[in-house]
Amino acid sequence: MIVTAVMIQVKPDSITKFIEATVKNHEASVRERGNLRFDVLQDADDPSRFMLYEAYETEEAAAAHKKTPHYLEWKKTVEDWMQKPREGIPYTVVKPLDKNKWR
Amino acid sequence: MIVTAVMIQVKPDSITKFIEATVKNHEASVRERGNLRFDVLQDADDPSRFMLYEAYETEEAAAAHKKTPHYLEWKKTVEDWMQKPREGIPYTVVKPLDKNKWR
Numbered sequence: 001m002i003v004t005a006v007m008i009q010v011k012p013d014s015i016t017k018f019i020e021a022t023v024k025n026h027e028a029s030v031r032e033r034g035n036l037r038f039d040v041l042q043d044a045d046d047p048s049r050f051m052l053y054e055a056y057e058t059e060e061a062a063a064a065h066k067k068t069p070h071y072l073e074w075k076k077t078v079e080d081w082m083q084k085p086r087e088g089i090p091y092t093v094v095k096p097l098d099k100n101k102w103r
Numbered sequence: 104m105i106v107t108a109v110m111i112q113v114k115p116d117s118i119t120k121f122i123e124a125t126v127k128n129h130e131a132s133v134r135e136r137g138n139l140r141f142d143v144l145q146d147a148d149d150p151s152r153f154m155l156y157e158a159y160e161t162e163e164a165a166a167a168h169k170k171t172p173h174y175l176e177w178k179k180t181v182e183d184w185m186q187k188p189r190e191g192i193p194y195t196v197v198k199p200l201d202k203n204k205w206r
Contacts, residue, residue: 003144005108005154026198041106041194051108051194053156082144091144091154094122095129 001102002062003091006052014049014081020075022050028070028084029054036102047084048083055093055102104139104205105165106194109155117184118150124180125153131173132157137164139205151186158196158205 010018023041029038036055043049056062065071096102113121125143132141139158146152159165168174199205 003142003156004146012146023198030199039106039199040197041108042197044193044195050197051159051192053106089154090147092147094143094145094153095126096133096142 001093001097001099002056002059003037003093004054005089005091006054007084007089008050008086009083010048010051010078010081011051011083012048018050018081019077020079021074022052025070028068029065032061032065032068034058034064036099043103057099065086104196104202105162106140106196107155107157107165108192109157109189110130111153111189112186113151113153113181113184114158115151115184117181121153121181121184122174122179125155126179128177131171132168135164135168135171137161137167138205140200159204183206 019040019042026038026040029035034057036057037053038055039051039053041051041053043051053061054065056065111121122143122145129141129143132138134144139160140156141158142154142156144154144156146154157165157168159168
């Protein structure tokens with residue numbers, strides 16, 4: 001299992017449409033084979049900051065996500081709404097290691 | 104539901120014992136009433152960096168975590184092993200909103 005935390009800062013006037021586009025990406029991503037989580041989170045102290053918490057069973061499934069039509073559409077749609085390039089931090093899972101705890 | 108992402112940087116010679124203490128904290132935390140997730144993640148590019156991904160049903164449950172014996176023991180145990188003070192980022196959940204998707 002691998003997790004990627006994607007840290008995003010959105011322009012203040014783009015927050016509402018960013019959420020709308022990202023919810024659409026979420027709905028399709030959780031249906032991908034090998035996806036375990038695709039949590040969309042908004043910073044409680046700064047509503048212009050978001051984290052996407054993406055968990056996949058394998059490196060291959062995570063890589064396949066980046067070739068899906070919904071990801072590519074999201075990427076293109078939100079590009080101009082970001083204050084700076086987003087940062088993806090790759091993580092290995094220490095706990096829980098039971099795959100059933102991720103669904 | 105609320106999520107806290109705790110970002111931690113550990114001294115290189117303390118990584119192994121930090122993982123051991125944090126796994127112990129994980130095992131007890133996931134048994135708390137109101138806990139939804141307590142994922143322990145290690146940065147794939149820099150093994151001295153960790154993220155704890157803590158999700159609770161309510162603010163009250165998240166606050167209660169910080170009064171548990173296992174949290175207080177963890178906090179005291181790992182204090183000197185950190186390179187700098189840890190940072191907790193509070194998030195509100197945009198998706199998924201169905202609580203059953205978090206267990």
